[in-house]
Amino acid sequence: MSAGLVAGPAPHADADITGQTVVLDAGHGASSESPLTTQVPNGRGGTKDCQTTGTSTNAGFPEHTFNWDVVEKIRDGLTARGADVVLTRGDDSGPAPCVDTRAALANAAQPAAIVSIHGDGGPPSGRGFHVNYSAPPVFPSQGDPSMRLATTMRDALAGAGLVESTYIGSAGLYGRSDLAGLNLAEYPAVLVELGNMRNADDAAAMSSDQGQAAYAAAVVNGIAAYLGG
Numbered sequence: 001m002s003a004g005l006v007a008g009p010a011p012h013a014d015a016d017i018t019g020q021t022v023v024l025d026a027g028h029g030a031s032s033e034s035p036l037t038t039q040v041p042n043g044r045g046g047t048k049d050c051q052t053t054g055t056s057t058n059a060g061f062p063e064h065t066f067n068w069d070v071v072e073k074i075r076d077g078l079t080a081r082g083a084d085v086v087l088t089r090g091d092d093s094g095p096a097p098c099v100d101t102r103a104a105l106a107n108a109a110q111p112a113a114i115v116s117i118h119g120d121g122g123p124p125s126g127r128g129f130h131v132n133y134s135a136p137p138v139f140p141s142q143g144d145p146s147m148r149l150a151t152t153m154r155d156a157l158a159g160a161g162l163v164e165s166t167y168i169g170s171a172g173l174y175g176r177s178d179l180a181g182l183n184l185a186e187y188p189a190v191l192v193e194l195g196n197m198r199n200a201d202d203a204a205a206m207s208s209d210q211g212q213a214a215y216a217a218a219v220v221n222g223i224a225a226y227l228g229g
């Protein structure tokens with residue numbers, strides 16, 4: 001993301017989303033409610049670690065704090081437009097739930113969309129965002145509904161001036177089978193890696209309040225465009 005990023009509107013981003021429920025998952029956390037290596041269902045008949053610590057910028061700004069700061073801004077943007085927002089963790093200081101618990105909390109809300117926010121730890125030469133979706137789908141909601149959410153989110157982020165990932169996925173999209181939160185989702189869900197925290201340009205934006213506000217505004221546009229589509 002460059003300093004000139006602008007959060008322009010996506011198609012249908014001005015749609016009325018009053019009363020629609022959105023689950024926001026701020027990835028990782030300051031600590032875990034269980035040992036990190038506790039095995040939990042991965043949504044495909046196996047298990048995986050409760051969660052991981054996440055990455056950080058080279059200067060030490062942690063991903064879990066970036067995720068939380070951006071999710072707070074997304075929440076404020078959505079609630080200002082009348083949406084009902086559910087968070088999978090309540091702060092950035094206490095223990096955070098395992099990935100399967102987060103998925104259960106999200107499913108219990110019966111939301112119109114589930115959006116998990118992350119920062120990646122890719123190669124320093126690579127930059128940009130990518131939107132992950134569960135592939136192949138486990139539930140019907142992970143088929144066309146999640147693909148529409150993924151592509152709508154990708155279009156909103158790109159339309160705001162963010163760079164599509166130069167090092168992973170294709171055209172800002174990446175289908176994965178190893179993300180438990182997406183595999184367990186019974187409603188349309190995506191996991192958005194907003195940038196590469198190991199890349200100097202991305203890290204500068206991700207560490208600044210101005211950059212975080214721009215990321216959040218773009219995500220709000222993407223969610224609103226999906227809900228209004």
